Amino acid sequence: MKQPLNEQSSYDMAAKQNASNIASTLPGGRRKRSVGYYSKFWKNGTTLTISFMDDVRKDMQRGAERIIREWEPHVGLRFEFVEPGQGEIRIAMRGKDSYSTIGTDALLRQPDEPTLVVGIDHPNMVFRQTILHEFGHALGLHHAHLHPQANIPWNREIVYEHYTNDIGWSRENIDHNLFDLETNADIFLGDYDKNSVMHYCIPNFLTYGDWFVGINPEISAQDKINISNIYPAL
């Protein structure tokens, strides 16, 4: 998940695209928990344009499109795949890290930059899960393991060691993606969901006791409820 370069422009863009991002209630009528919070959801009912960068192989494009469209029946948005580089969401497949901007933050990226990157050299990459997960971010979803009620019994020392040495993340990146819980807003619209496609795979050796989460390869039942509360069917 990619942080906005500038929090103020992130807020301005979210407000401009969809007034309910800064309203005190969500489209479903639920109250957001805190006043200062804003979401970054696209305006429901609109068509989201998606493209691949020039160098993404055609068969990879077809595979990714099929997977991305699995979100479509659960949202009141339409997905339109357009010519290379022309989409609001621009997908690259390169390097070893996978990440995406959150919702309307995609519009803050330079037009020649990707907004969603799928790392294809990563030894642990699972193509389908990665695409579903990163596209969830593109729709404005945050990490399920950062739910305020997640309560994961992390063995932090081992986590720092593993993510630093084996994955090459900075300490700041580790804190941001694994430990900094989302405490200030009701952005998950539901209970903590261990089966969410927005949850990281957490091997047992990273936690105390018998606690782990496998690779969640599907949009979970709770994910479907959450995303359709955000983008109700038209």
Ligand SMILES: [Zn+2]
């Ligand atoms: Zn993520």
